Amino acid sequence: xxxxxxxxLDRRAFLTRIGAGVSAGIGTVAVAGCxxxxxxxxxxxxxxxxxxxxxxxxxxxxxxxxxMQADVDRTLTRVAAIGYREVEMAGYFGRSARQIRDSLRSAxxxxxxxxxxxxxxxxxxxxxxxxxxxxxxxxxxxxxVPSALRQTLDGWRQVADRCNHAAxxxxxxxxxxxxxxxxxxxxxxxxxxxxxxxVASTDPTLVALEIDLYWMTRAGQDPLTYFARWPGRIxxxxxxxxxxxxxxxxxxxxxxTIDWRRLFAHRAEAGIRHFFVERDDAxxxxxxxxxxxxYLTRLDVPS
Numbered sequence: 679x680x681x682x683x684x685x686x687l688d689r690r691a692f693l694t695r696i697g698a699g700v701s702a703g704i705g706t707v708a709v710a711g712c713x714x715x716x717x718x719x720x721x722x723x724x725x726x727x728x729x730x731x732x733x734x735x736x737x738x739x740x741x742x743x744x745x746m747q748a749d750v751d752r753t754l755t756r757v758a759a760i761g762y763r764e765v766e767m768a769g770y771f772g773r774s775a776r777q778i779r780d781s782l783r784s785a786x787x788x789x790x791x792x793x794x795x796x797x798x799x800x801x802x803x804x805x806x807x808x809x810x811x812x813x814x815x816x817x818x819x820x821x822x823v824p825s826a827l828r829q830t831l832d833g834w835r836q837v838a839d840r841c842n843h844a845a846x847x848x849x850x851x852x853x854x855x856x857x858x859x860x861x862x863x864x865x866x867x868x869x870x871x872x873x874x875x876x877v878a879s880t881d882p883t884l885v886a887l888e889i890d891l892y893w894m895t896r897a898g899q900d901p902l903t904y905f906a907r908w909p910g911r912i913x914x915x916x917x918x919x920x921x922x923x924x925x926x927x928x929x930x931x932x933x934x935t936i937d938w939r940r941l942f943a944h945r946a947e948a949g950i951r952h953f954f955v956e957r958d959d960a961x962x963x964x965x966x967x968x969x970x971x972x973y974l975t976r977l978d979v980p981s
Contacts, residue, residue: 732942732974736764738916738956740793742963746771750778754785760968761975766914766954767792767813775812782813790952791817791888791914793858803844807851817914817952818848819888821858828862834872838879845884856886856914864897877908888914889948890956891941896926901941910949917970918956928959930966932973942979 737757739746745753750771757765767789770778782789792815794806810818820841827833845855857880863873877887887904889912894901905912919934921927931938942950953974960966 732938732945732953732977732979734764734952735762735971735974736766736790736952736954737762737967737971738766738768738954740768740958741956741960741967743768745963751781751784754781754787756964757967758785758787760964760971762955762967762971763787764952764954765789766819766952767815769793770809775809779813789813789815791815791819791856791954793819793821795820795822803847807848807853810853811851815853817854817856817886817888819856819858819914820844821888822860828872829867831867831870831872831875834867834875835879838876841876841880841885845881849884854886854913855884856888858888858914858916859890859893861893861897864894864899882908882911886914887912888916890916890918891936892916892918892920892926892928892956895920895936902944905944905948909947912948913951915948915950915953916956917953917974918958919970928957930957930960930973931955931970932977933969938974938977939979942977945979946981 737760739753739757742753742757745756746769750773754765763786765782765787767778773781778789792810792813794810806818823837827837841855841857848855857876859873863876864871866872877885887908889901889904891901893916894904917931917938919929919931919936921929922935928934955967955970955974957963957966957970
């Protein structure tokens with residue numbers, strides 16, 4: 679039941695506020711100087727991934743959202759001090775794209791990806807892509823859609839159509855569009871799984887997947903099923919652990935029940951190029967990021 683997924687609903691409320699979005703009638707957006715195809719980025723990324731390890735390990739900044747709200751520069755410096763060199767943005771916290779770009783550079787970080795919100799006008803999406811180009815994002819990721827569209831299969835078909843339009847504009851601007859799941863996408867509606875409908879209804883050359891491995895596991899799904907079903911379509915994953923049913927309390931990576939070695943042995947099949955550590959409810963977010971980073975740097979997985 680949706681009531682069992684309240685952490686996702688709280689998260690969605692935050693993510694809905696983090697950026698501008700896209701409408702069903704979005705047009706083409708061209709960003710000067712950014713005419714590199716998503717396929718080119720995929721090739722470039724793939725050459726940097728050692729065959730025996732989980733790399734590169736990034737930090738999803740939703741984990742430290744309160745610290746980012748208080749002091750962006752200090753927060754990024756602390757994340758970099760743990761050892762991270764990549765982050766995924768979850769909003770810009772009142773700063774301009776140029777300010778975020780400069781803060782990342784000062785901290786020695788890059789942000790290949792950002793979570794952005796589904797909005798209402800073509801101008802919104804144009805601004806998202808312009809900001810993404812300025813900061814240097816390669817991926818723009820939709821982590822939530824309006825509640826009204828999540829209630830019916832027709833609503834999910836509308837979401838797929840809007841994703842296709844947004845992804846086309848992103849590709850023309852040299853970026854890859856991706857969709858990020860939670861758990862409620864796996865609750866059947868009229869006998870169909872909305873997530874499956876969404877993925878099947880979007881153009882695989884334009885719409886990539888950022889699989890949140892915790893939320894998919896919490897929903898009772900095996901990520902390896904989706905790795906096999908959609909090979910090469912999953913360049914990004916969110917990495918956070920679960921203490922298991924029935925509550926599925928979140929945990930630092932390696933402190934829960936998810937078999938990371940089993941999952942990441944299939945990373946090449948999935949096409950994973952970026953692993954973003956996250957924990958929504960960490961009592962000490964920086965300690966959580968540090969513990970997860972330490973675990974993943976020690977994790978040796980088969981090629």
